[in-house]
Amino acid sequence: DAGVIQSPRHEVTEMGQEVTLRCKPISGHNSLFWYRQTMMRGLELLIYFNNNVPIDDSGMPEDRFSAKMPNASFSTLKIQPSEPRDSAVYFCASTLRGNSNQPQHFGDGTRLSIL
Amino acid sequence: DQQVKQNSPSLSVQEGRISILNCDYTNSMFDYFLWYKKYPAEGPTFLISISSIKDKNEDGRFTVFLNKSAKHLSLHIVPSQPGDSAVYFCAASDRTNAGKSTFGDGTTLTVKP
Numbered sequence: 001d002a003g004v005i006q007s008p009r010h011e012v013t014e015m016g017q018e019v020t021l022r023c024k025p026i027s028g029h030n031s032l033f034w035y036r037q038t039m040m041r042g043l044e045l046l047i048y049f050n051n052n053v054p055i056d057d058s059g060m061p062e063d064r065f066s067a068k069m070p071n072a073s074f075s076t077l078k079i080q081p082s083e084p085r086d087s088a089v090y091f092c093a094s095t096l097r098g099n100s101n102q103p104q105h106f107g108d109g110t111r112l113s114i115l
Numbered sequence: 116d117q118q119v120k121q122n123s124p125s126l127s128v129q130e131g132r133i134s135i136l137n138c139d140y141t142n143s144m145f146d147y148f149l150w151y152k153k154y155p156a157e158g159p160t161f162l163i164s165i166s167s168i169k170d171k172n173e174d175g176r177f178t179v180f181l182n183k184s185a186k187h188l189s190l191h192i193v194p195s196q197p198g199d200s201a202v203y204f205c206a207a208s209d210r211t212n213a214g215k216s217t218f219g220d221g222t223t224l225t226v227k228p
């Protein structure tokens with residue numbers, strides 16, 4: 001059973017560069033979530049989609065961040081331009097929508113370092 | 116305004132003893148609570164959950180207790196094993212935001228052999 005797949009696992013880039021993180025949710029799941037984990041802020045929700053439609057993007061820190069879900073099996077989180085304070089581990093998770101009783105399934109994350 | 120709080124950043128226990136991890140919440144709309152476990156370099160994985168209509172749910176060595184009046188839940192691990200050493204996240208959700216969960220900051224549990 002393939003779980004949530006994120007790529008790349010690690011990304012190191014220079015300040016000002018565009019960064020694109022990718023996520024493939026579990027087949028059949030129709031909700032997808034992007035999280036950021038830092039020491040200071042813990043695990044914070046950035047945005048989530050239901051049936052490929054963004055539902056709540058209130059956690060997106062600023063306009064430099066954007067997320068898309070062009071189809072049920074793929075999502076991207078883009079940062080442009082990137083800044084050192086964006087360094088964190090970014091997680092993608094998916095679940096079956098319908099009620100609140102569904103645990104989320106997380107990928108192993110992308111560790112992003114902006115120099 | 117942090118709606119889910121885990122006030123203990125870390126906890127250390129001896130192998131074989133009980134581990135008790137605590138979580139407090141403020142939003143009375145939350146009706147489902149989950150615990151996730153996270154190892155280094157991996158994503159969180161679901162461990163156990165409880166509905167607001169219950170006050171206890173047990174799965175093997177893991178038991179979650181819910182005190183709705185106090186807006187408090189706890190995870191008990193008995194007996195604790197070294198492999199339980201991980202970060203534990205408490206999460207809460209409500210049916211008006213189906214699928215969305217609010218996470219606490221996590222508690223790092225260390226079980227010493």
